[in-house]
Amino acid sequence: MGDLFTTVSNWLNGILAEAGIPPEAAEWIFAVGRAFLLGVSGLLLVVFLIWFERKVVARMQDRIGPNRVGPYGLFQTLADMLKLVLKEDMVPPQADKILFHLAPVLAVIGVVGLWAVIPLAATAYGVDLNVGVLYLAATGTLGTLGILMAGWSSRNKFALLGAFRTVAQLVSYSVPAMLAMLVPVMLSGTMSLAGIVAAQDGFWFGVAAPLAALVFLIASLAEVARAPFELLEAESEIVAGFHVEYSGIRFGMFFAAEFLHAFTIGALLAVLFLGGWRGPGAAEFPTLGALYFAAKSFAGYFLLVWVRATLPRIRIDQMLDFCWKVLTPAMIVLIGALVLVNRALAGTSMWVRNGALLGVNVLVAAGVISLLSRSQSQSHAGAHGRAPGKGAQPCALAGMGDEAEAAS
Amino acid sequence: MIPLSWYLLFAAALFGIGLYGALARRNAVAILMGIELMLNAVNLNLLAFWRYLAPAQMNGQVFAAVLLAVAAAETAVGLSLVISIYRLRKTVLPEEMDLMRG
Amino acid sequence: MTLEQILFLVFALIGLGLALASVTMRNLVRSAFALIGCLFAVAALFAMLDASLFVVAQVAVYVGAIATLIVLVVMLTRLEQQERIPQTHRYWPAAALLAAVIVAGVAWGLWQYGFFDQTPPALPAADPIVELGRALVDPEKFLIPFEAVSVLLLSALIGAVLVAGGANKKERTE
Numbered sequence: 001m002g003d004l005f006t007t008v009s010n011w012l013n014g015i016l017a018e019a020g021i022p023p024e025a026a027e028w029i030f031a032v033g034r035a036f037l038l039g040v041s042g043l044l045l046v047v048f049l050i051w052f053e054r055k056v057v058a059r060m061q062d063r064i065g066p067n068r069v070g071p072y073g074l075f076q077t078l079a080d081m082l083k084l085v086l087k088e089d090m091v092p093p094q095a096d097k098i099l100f101h102l103a104p105v106l107a108v109i110g111v112v113g114l115w116a117v118i119p120l121a122a123t124a125y126g127v128d129l130n131v132g133v134l135y136l137a138a139t140g141t142l143g144t145l146g147i148l149m150a151g152w153s154s155r156n157k158f159a160l161l162g163a164f165r166t167v168a169q170l171v172s173y174s175v176p177a178m179l180a181m182l183v184p185v186m187l188s189g190t191m192s193l194a195g196i197v198a199a200q201d202g203f204w205f206g207v208a209a210p211l212a213a214l215v216f217l218i219a220s221l222a223e224v225a226r227a228p229f230e231l232l233e234a235e236s237e238i239v240a241g242f243h244v245e246y247s248g249i250r251f252g253m254f255f256a257a258e259f260l261h262a263f264t265i266g267a268l269l270a271v272l273f274l275g276g277w278r279g280p281g282a283a284e285f286p287t288l289g290a291l292y293f294a295a296k297s298f299a300g301y302f303l304l305v306w307v308r309a310t311l312p313r314i315r316i317d318q319m320l321d322f323c324w325k326v327l328t329p330a331m332i333v334l335i336g337a338l339v340l341v342n343r344a345l346a347g348t349s350m351w352v353r354n355g356a357l358l359g360v361n362v363l364v365a366a367g368v369i370s371l372l373s374r375s376q377s378q379s380h381a382g383a384h385g386r387a388p389g390k391g392a393q394p395c396a397l398a399g400m401g402d403e404a405e406a407a408s
Numbered sequence: 409m410i411p412l413s414w415y416l417l418f419a420a421a422l423f424g425i426g427l428y429g430a431l432a433r434r435n436a437v438a439i440l441m442g443i444e445l446m447l448n449a450v451n452l453n454l455l456a457f458w459r460y461l462a463p464a465q466m467n468g469q470v471f472a473a474v475l476l477a478v479a480a481a482e483t484a485v486g487l488s489l490v491i492s493i494y495r496l497r498k499t500v501l502p503e504e505m506d507l508m509r510g
Numbered sequence: 511m512t513l514e515q516i517l518f519l520v521f522a523l524i525g526l527g528l529a530l531a532s533v534t535m536r537n538l539v540r541s542a543f544a545l546i547g548c549l550f551a552v553a554a555l556f557a558m559l560d561a562s563l564f565v566v567a568q569v570a571v572y573v574g575a576i577a578t579l580i581v582l583v584v585m586l587t588r589l590e591q592q593e594r595i596p597q598t599h600r601y602w603p604a605a606a607l608l609a610a611v612i613v614a615g616v617a618w619g620l621w622q623y624g625f626f627d628q629t630p631p632a633l634p635a636a637d638p639i640v641e642l643g644r645a646l647v648d649p650e651k652f653l654i655p656f657e658a659v660s661v662l663l664l665s666a667l668i669g670a671v672l673v674a675g676g677a678n679k680k681e682r683t684e
Contacts, residue, residue: 130562130639131563134563138570409514410515414522416616421613422529422548425529426529426533427612428602429533431605433598437579441542445529445533445545445548458559459560459561463632464634473564476564479571484667485666485670487582488671490582490586491582492674
């Protein structure tokens with residue numbers, strides 16, 4: 001029972017060999033089966049995630065949450081899904097039909113595709129790419145494309161505004177997210193996610209570089225566009241943003257993609273910074289590792305839900321300023337310092353090196369906080385800042401100029 | 409296996425389409441899109457030559473990486489020029505950008 | 511015909527079709543979406559060339575770039591302008607002829623040199639990405655070009671911000 005995954009795959013291999021299927025064909029069948037299994041289980045997980053999130057948020061707001069359908073309201077999501085499927089599927093007559101239909105599919109692909117490279121346990125992963133971290137960045141951008149497509153093809157000005165905000169926000173925040181992902185890559189010396197988990201033997205990167213983990217969490221939160229960064233669907237400003245024209249199951253696809261993406265951020269946090277499947281006894285019993293991984297992912301997801309239930313939405317100029325004036329410079333400084341320290345202490349013991357890295361993180365974080373509090377007091381001392389309406393246009397343009405760096 | 413010439417032919421066709429787009433389109437943004445196609449065709453050529461002629465050496469890959477960066481820089485500068493001209497002349501059609509014609 | 515060749519042809523046809531669509535469509539936003547589809551098809555061909563780094567780099571770089579392009583198109587061109595006036599200028603047959611001549615010339619050259627049955631040699635055992643990384647920071651190999659590219663990117667970044675943002679500041683102070 002120690003290694004459930006290898007046992008099952010050996011058993012299936014035996015069946016295929018007995019059926020007289022050549023090894024290459026069996027490999028193909030396995031690849032397709034793995035992809036199918038990952039995708040389906042990911043989407044099934046959403047059913048549970050929605051229930052979990054509603055329950056947790058309800059408790060935080062002193063409510064009970066779903067409690068009518070099934071024990072503890074567990075089947076509430078299934079009932080909601082049934083309702084969504086049975087709803088009338090409307091397409092605006094002015095809409096660009098092809099792109100309108102393609103957009104939700106892209107949004108789902110952009111999330112489910114991420115699970116292809118995430119190592120669930122020592123012996124269980126879809127595929128071990130040697131460019132895994134870059135793959136995560138590339139696949140994540142497909143969701144951006146889906147949202148932009150949805151917003152433009154709906155022929156609705158609110159949808160288009162939501163899509164424009166998406167471009168400004170998601171493209172901007174992918175810069176600090178990439179820089180934060182660079183830290184585990186640098187410390188482990190590989191871009192393969194399995195390699196990164198393997199390199200966290202004894203010391204998690206989240207302990208050695210907590211600031212990078214925090215920046216990754218914030219930037220990812222912005223990339224999933226959840227509170228406090230849900231500017232692209234801010235219902236009080238632009239109705240429902242990019243998916244205002246979507247109904248029925250197509251809306252359901254955006255909805256499912258968003259929830260699964262949030263959980264995926266938790267999983268990525270676990271893999272990149274919290275040691276993935278690592279834990280006591282996990283190397284000998286991979287099944288145990290999968291449990292550790294699930295626990296860590298849920299801890300990360302719980303953090304995201306907690307943030308959502310606690311923080312109000314930020315303004316769009318604050319959002320862009322925070323990315324370009326705080327997160328990105330801080331990450332650049334941090335990476336430079338980490339490179340130097342890691343290189344200088346290459347020969348010393350693990351404890352000395354990781355301790356020094358932790359010290360660098362604390363120093364950079366302290367510097368950022370002191371700079372921030374100083375600029376805060378300055379802006380309070382001066383006039384009331386910019387007039388409220390004026391921030392919008394320069395900010396939209398700032399987001400476009402910034403693209404140059406994101407593209408590079 | 410796929411012959412090298414298939415890649416070269418495909419890249420040539422892509423380059424031709426991009427060239428047509430860059431030369432025949434009236435909109436400055438569309439011209440940038442044509443240039444993007446041409447750069448991609450060249451990148452495909454470089455990688456194909458690397459894979460088929462000298463996979464042990466890194467020259468082809470380095471060239472392709474440099475080209476990717478150059479393409480990004482080109483897009484950034486090109487788009488900023490388009491914005492700047494739009495501010496001054498309220499147009500994105502190059503034929504209307506005739507300030508120097510007197 | 512092997513499976514690989516069929517895959518190549520499928521991706522090549524998709525790529526060429528989308529590229530043609532992107533240079534001929536009237537609606538520039540659709541044409542930008544077609545362009546990104548074409549770039550994905552090219553990325554698939556990169557994958558067949560065992561250049562995995564460039565597959566993901568292509569997707570990651572171009573999605574952001576094209577998304578910005580689309581925003582610019584929507585903000586800077588009016589829809590009626592796209593639908594009423596022609597999208598190509600009057601010399602377009604000359605451009606088409608030039609493009610056709612170039613493609614035909616390359617095809618003829620390939621025919622002459624008999625490149626038609628070249629097959630790739632085996633990949634060396636070392637991981638190409640590790641090799642590429644080593645080559646980029648090796649002073650004997652490509653350190654200077656690497657640094658030159660980073661200078662280029664930085665200057666392009668600063669230049670873009672200056673060119674696009676400079677007028678903005680003036681407008682604001684006026």
